[in-house]
Amino acid sequence: MAITSAPARSRLDQEPLAGLPPETLLELYWQMLRSRRLDERAWTLHRQGKIAFHISAMGHEAAQAGAACALRRGHDYVVPYYRDLTLVLSLGYTPRDFMLGLFGKQGEVTSGARQMPSHWSLRSANVVSTSSPVATQISHAAGLALACKLRGDDRVALACIGEGATSQGEWYEGLNWAAVHKLPFICLVQNNVYAISVPVDRQMAVPNVADRAAAFGMPGVVVDGNDVLAVYEAMKAAVDRARAGEGPTLVEAKTYRVVPHSSDDDDRSYRTRDEVELWKKRDPILRFRAKLEAAGLLTPDQQSEHEARAQAEVDEAVQFAQAAPYPDVALAAGGVYAPLPQEA
Amino acid sequence: MAITSAPARSRLDQEPLAGLPPETLLELYWQMLRSRRLDERAWTLHRQGKIAFHISAMGHEAAQAGAACALRRGHDYVVPYYRDLTLVLSLGYTPRDFMLGLFGKQGEVTSGARQMPSHWSLRSANVVSTSSPVATQISHAAGLALACKLRGDDRVALACIGEGATSQGEWYEGLNWAAVHKLPFICLVQNNVYAISVPVDRQMAVPNVADRAAAFGMPGVVVDGNDVLAVYEAMKAAVDRARAGEGPTLVEAKTYRVVPHSSDDDDRSYRTRDEVELWKKRDPILRFRAKLEAAGLLTPDQQSEHEARAQAEVDEAVQFAQAAPYPDVALAAGGVYAPLPQEA
Amino acid sequence: MPEMTLIEAVRQAMDEELARDDRVFVTGEDVGRRGGVFRATLGLFEKYGPGRIIDSPLAELSIVGIGVGAALYGLRPICEIQFADFIHPAFNQIVNEAAKMYYRSNGEWLVPLVIRAPYGGGISGGLYHSQSVEAFFAHVPGLKVVIPSNPRDAKGLLKSAVRDPNPVVFFEPKKGYRLIKGEVPEGEYTVPIGPANVSRPGRDLSVFAYGMMHYYCLKAAGTLAGEGIDVEVVDLRTLYPVDKAAILESVRKTGKALVVYEDNLTMGYGAEVAAILADEAFTSLDAPVKRLAAPDVPAVPFSHPFQEWFMPNPDKIAAAMRELAAY
Amino acid sequence: MPEMTLIEAVRQAMDEELARDDRVFVTGEDVGRRGGVFRATLGLFEKYGPGRIIDSPLAELSIVGIGVGAALYGLRPICEIQFADFIHPAFNQIVNEAAKMYYRSNGEWLVPLVIRAPYGGGISGGLYHSQSVEAFFAHVPGLKVVIPSNPRDAKGLLKSAVRDPNPVVFFEPKKGYRLIKGEVPEGEYTVPIGPANVSRPGRDLSVFAYGMMHYYCLKAAGTLAGEGIDVEVVDLRTLYPVDKAAILESVRKTGKALVVYEDNLTMGYGAEVAAILADEAFTSLDAPVKRLAAPDVPAVPFSHPFQEWFMPNPDKIAAAMRELAAY
């Protein structure tokens, strides 16, 4: 049942830029680039002792930007996981939002600074609140998809997850619901080879996460997660399927986490520097940049402008967050229960 | 990955009686017949208001007797589920044990009458204690198999489960462990089409539970669960594989529950009488009897003897259990913790 | 007012809420054609169809997880867990997700979810069809935990639960499903989640209970009335958040307190009631705060005499009341 | 005696037990080459190899379930849950299986299993890396629940846990992993599971605590000593089964009791301590039984001032002690 070669790739051969208009292609590039610069700054802030924690999207930018591009933003539901910085930025989350989260400052949009950084939520963009326990988002997305189907609207629900977390029973249960009820649901697995230190071959005895789709009776698609257009096309096909009422899809984007798991991790004990260097050469941003340049869509001047703009946004966000006050401590005590609606 | 036609069948064509000696074949028949008669009596006792609860193996006798026959009894580990009356009888549980369980009387061997009927345990036969929450036995069996592998002994661990309970995340997690660690583990799914009232097509969107083996990277085998020799051969192959260090197998025995789920159930709301009657015609005991008779292994006299002996054992067990006292109530308060070993 | 059983009241509440609000749907194992193993949803599948009464796969974690997801959308799921004993696989979704969603999203995402489950012993259910699990959930900020003791409250509280914008865990005393009958008002009404109910006012001692044990406490209090002991019975109804005011008010009046529950004694719900009293009613107490609960063994052992030994009942409760009254 | 940190003591206990008994093995996420995310198993993979130190798939339910199965075989698994916050997916295996196995099989099947998990707040872990979950398990007959407060006990109790024929849930105060240092006896010793420890005898009031809060209570008691208030501090250590005798003995002496825990107040472990006192120490109490605990919001909110607000600390504890002493 698993389609282990990405169908999107063959189409790509005919349409090297996935049929996307130049402004969309540049927007994709911009999202990836800005995310990377923001991410790099977070690592710097952590090294400077200014923030307590950072968990990175570095290396995953193509998988996430490509996925976002396949959705109707603010219409479809997105249930992300902590590594989805590029994804949520693409959907409307701002560098300021991110920096406020890192510093736990007043005005932090996802949780009012109650949650650790990278625990997203953006109601206005239909981005659902993220917790830390892995895989719980899967049944949330399936439940949202069930609701979409029951209400007859044309939304789809996307859940993102790492390959390690697919070992959780909840991942299986959620995908099973989606298959049994033929829900407009997509699970995007960002397979970056490791779950903290544990390599994927200690998580599963199959070569691809997508092979597991056979257990549910849904298509499983493997795609090069460092090729933003390939991800876009695979995701687009899955979204179209879902929106057409044809049911769920499991999409596996093969990628790599080129930095430690989080700022608390030290990856030297469990993988070689050579392996990391190899994957750094497959950098999804540099790859896409080369493609855009080859197509004449990104001039050196434009590239410099992008860089300067990203830098400026990041700087501004850091300054803003550093200057922001901490939230009023009184706010921590409230908001445990939603108030009852006023009786008519 | 799923082998949706049972490999055992083709061998069966050449060896119609699975190469088993006559005494083993008759023993298989005896186990099935005795289990059926005991089971029928339990239903009668329930109708008479003498017992509170019964859950039946009727229709599953071939799947269970065939599985037991493939194991080294008292050597391999067996982690059964509540429907496994024939299985545990084949492994050494007695009609008296069963009747004491139904009545909750003193001397009940599995739990000291603490558990409901059909919650097995028989340490002497390496039959592990059964709870009610479905699928928890799967990781127990995987853990036993892990222990067997770590200790380098040649035991295998069998877990039984219904098809409905394979929707539990724990089933998935347990099989995944078994696959990743290549454990001497077999999961026998007794697919009887229903989980109480819910038909299998509301549990999964694949035609066979065995198809789910592809998610783990283990073989999945479908076998006619009403053909005791086919089950034996499929199970034997799985056990041999496991014992040879080649890893786990998922075996799906297709069968049918010809009675309500339990004495608390009324199955008329969720399935037609025609469907039930159809499956009654496929009775595994009658089928095997016909085969034995055709092979000249079961004469009418022998059949009568078997029946008489079964009847006598059942009668004796009922009388014994009815006459037995209730357990001393003081026993309920103790035995929550195992005592610490004496310090040297 | 029509008389009905507790389970009929549960069913009627769901029926009326399904009719009133098309965002309400029911899911769980066997809730469809089968009408639930206790028949709580009997007839609802025929009336509302497979898009509103949805047989789930056999998987409690995702029954709740799906419910959370649908609630995030704005629907009003009622998730049935077949027995409270089988809620444990869903613990993570309830405790880490449903309960914390509103707080963690700073009020952006709501989980208007009801989780219904029959609980309790005395029905020959053994260790795994008899559990009382309320104590686990009455410790979790963000959840509301409700246990009705009679048909009127069962209906009114369940309707409130369905309309509540927060996750409500609703445990129903299965032994009382058909045993407990009572009058239920005609027409639309709700019973608010939160306030306890003084179901029998009295002067001599306060007894706190809920669900099946409340029913037994009323019986025992009736017996003691014949002996000249005037017992106040408080039906806690909402276990979480705790109605501290009602607990304190009763004991400030009577000076004596007994908490009755069929869960294991240690760290059962009565611990919290006693702790509240030991702090805030200290100067009002005329006697030790007593707990009558099940012994600390795993749930209810099956054999008949074991079950009798395990379960509190009107006689045991009456004895505890007498002893406390005599202190 | 060598001084070491709490986590070093934990590691040494595992190391010694692995060396002593080849039935002992460790499993959990990242326990192998990575040595655990807190480094509790650092070096053990290199020493004992992949057959004794086993990186598990990312799946807590089966980490425990596999542990139960291996324990049924007769092995002695130590299962690490990476953070206590992630133990909830395993709730069913712990509560319905591990805890009930011995009782339900009438003593035929044993589960000599240890489940280790770091718990508690104050480390900027937000809602999901700070939880205190002991109250859920200290309600479950069949389990033993242990929380050490210092290196000596951590090592001795963990060794006892490994040798115990019953399932032991062993929570380690992660904030204290490197902060709490202390002397650890050389050579083989164990600390028995069960008895509480009067870590500081005193006359004026009794304070009950465990884990990180016990460490803070000792600090606060030191402060109060300078003010002429003589606080008795009792380190509960084993939360379940409860050491009732030790609790009662202390309060019968001092007449006043404060329970300190960093879990949510309501239905936290202090409720049971208070309930025991409200019943069995009623005539000895000279003051209300006090609880100082975290507020009833979901776990520890992340932002620095929120965390300060949420967590009990030596100052807050000292203030509560003063107030109770003055009653």
Ligand SMILES: Cc1ncc(C[n+]2csc(CCOP(=O)(O)OP(=O)(O)O)c2C)c(N)n1
């Ligand atoms: C239920 C649960 N267990 C453990 C953890 C701790 N943890 C956080 S991330 C992680 C690894 C996740 O790996 P993967 O799913 O591959 O995602 P990646 O971080 O590689 O993108 C672990 C074990 C957790 N968050 N939740």
Ligand SMILES: Cc1ncc(C[n+]2csc(CCOP(=O)(O)OP(=O)(O)O)c2C)c(N)n1
């Ligand atoms: C965790 C859990 N949820 C629900 C139940 C109630 N229940 C008992 S048996 C059963 C159906 C099981 O169906 P299946 O797995 O197909 O086995 P069968 O009874 O058909 O052999 C259900 C829902 C349970 N025992 N455990």
Ligand SMILES: [Mg+2]
């Ligand atoms: Mg990963």
Ligand SMILES: [Mg+2]
């Ligand atoms: Mg079935």
